[in-house]
Amino acid sequence: MIKLVSSIIIMTILFLTASCSSDDLPDAYPSNYLDYETKTALELPFNDEWWVFWGGHNVSDNYHAEYREQRFALDIVQKINGSTHAGNGSQNDDYYCFGKALNAPGNGKIIDIINNIEDNIPGQFNQDTPTGNRVIIDHENGEFSILAHFKKGSIIVSIGDNVVKGQELGKAGNSGNSSEPHLHYHLQNTADPFNGDGLPAQFLNYYANDTFIENGEPVKNQFIKN
Numbered sequence: 521m522i523k524l525v526s527s528i529i530i531m532t533i534l535f536l537t538a539s540c541s542s543d544d545l546p547d548a549y550p551s552n553y554l555d556y557e558t559k560t561a562l563e564l565p566f567n568d569e570w571w572v573f574w575g576g577h578n579v580s581d582n583y584h585a586e587y588r589e590q591r592f593a594l595d596i597v598q599k600i601n602g603s604t605h606a607g608n609g610s611q612n613d614d615y616y617c618f619g620k621a622l623n624a625p626g627n628g629k630i631i632d633i634i635n636n637i638e639d640n641i642p643g644q645f646n647q648d649t650p651t652g653n654r655v656i657i658d659h660e661n662g663e664f665s666i667l668a669h670f671k672k673g674s675i676i677v678s679i680g681d682n683v684v685k686g687q688e689l690g691k692a693g694n695s696g697n698s699s700e701p702h703l704h705y706h707l708q709n710t711a712d713p714f715n716g717d718g719l720p721a722q723f724l725n726y727y728a729n730d731t732f733i734e735n736g737e738p739v740k741n742q743f744i745k746n
């Protein structure tokens with residue numbers, strides 16, 4: 521039952537806003553990994569500057585925090601002049617991140633791919649395949665990276681491939697339970713995106729709001745880049 525619930529709710533509700541008071545927020549999942557130190561040398565899995573829509577350890581900064589696997593997940597978009605899209609946002613091509621390269625955040629082996637899910641019309645959700653098109657990387661140290669919502673057909677790596685940090689995996693899209701084009705990323709301790717513990721993902725050597733971060737976790741509202 522829990523598995524079913526989490527699989528339905530997994531991923532992004534980007535249109536959810538802070539319309540409710542903090543008293544109304546659900547509790548964060550009681551993780552045993554709050555102070556976990558990431559073993560894999562991770563870098564941000566994209567080029568140029570992106571913006572953290574949801575990220576952090578608290579439910580107010582990160583709606584994912586309610587869920588075990590996604591406890592420390594990030595939803596990341598590109599934002600220019602205060603908006604994630606040009607035009608009226610009715611088409612995926614309006615969104616600045618749509619079709620942008622997504623890269624391996626760390627070295628590892630590709631163990632799972634979905635690449636044939638249609639991209640949604642913005643504002644609609646596909647709850648049948650919550651992750652949409654996805655890539656799972658086994659970092660071969662008990663850590664697994666899950667990247668979700670790729671553009672249909674854009675994934676250019678295969679199961680069994682060894683990838684290196686920074687290698688392109690595919691393009692950002694709007695497939696699965698996603699209201700607009702974005703990257704969902706999280707680290708966890710199993711290969712099954714619906715059964716495992718989410719782990720804090722510390723990235724190395726990036727910029728958050730133009731401040732250099734040697735080792736840190738992006739949080740809501742930060743502009744981040746390598």
Ligand SMILES: [Zn+2]
Nearest residue numbers: 531532595704
């Ligand atoms: Zn997400």
